[in-house]
Amino acid sequence: MSIGEFVHDETPSSEIDRLEALYRPLADAVRDLVDATIRTTVDDATIRRTQADVEALVARLRARQLDGPAGVRFNSEARAWNWGNAVVGQRNALAPPLHLVRDPGGLLHADVVLGAAYEGPPGLVHGGVAALLLDHLMGETASAGHSRVTLTGTLTMRYRRGTPLGPLRLEGRIDREDGRKVYVVATLADAEGVTVEADGVFIVPRWA
């Protein structure tokens, strides 16, 4: 990976805001479609008709599109956008609707509601999904408000008990720093308390 893959793009922030407001409801609708596909109990004919409808919608969107992934772009106003990001991509229906909030004092938190699409053991969040969300929150924590690039070096999870699907809270903070290494601790919790603890080393890469 190199800094060359972060693309400088002079689209004004106001236009990015407009596009995000346009695409976010589409991503929300597709996310809802994923949930509906998992949980529907309609008859066979309705499933086949729906499949044909969805294929037609896909063909409509594919009429014009990028050759590859959306990438990470930024403008001179320090506005960055990463529409395909697996956790916070505004156009990515696979990404849970995670909204990160930076608290005074350096804590970063996010509230999220995980539904049927994130299941592992019955009724519980998939362990890899828990790691995905924590990894992203911890990377954002280490980057200290996007003031530096950090990449996950080592990530350790301790699954204390199953995490039920439903409303959850993530919290992360920097524990300590040592040169280019940023040590971050984080938790995933439900209403009863912490379900997963994580600690990780996030590295400011040599090329940054």
Ligand SMILES: CCCCCCCC(=O)SCCNC(=O)CCNC(=O)[C@H](O)C(C)(C)COP(=O)(O)OP(=O)(O)OC[C@H]1O[C@@H](n2cnc3c(N)ncnc32)[C@H](O)[C@@H]1OP(=O)(O)O
């Ligand atoms: C704001 C956006 C938030 C996004 C959050 C999402 C986070 C992610 O998922 S990032 C994607 C997953 N991670 C990756 O792909 C990273 C892949 N690995 C790499 O690119 C490199 O190995 C990288 C950057 C981690 C280290 O490379 P480099 O900068 O050359 O490190 P290097 O100079 O060898 O080592 C620097 C220090 O880090 C330590 N270190 C290097 N790699 C690791 C590691 N994997 N784990 C722990 N420590 C490490 C070294 O021991 C060294 O320590 P010291 O200074 O005490 O000797």
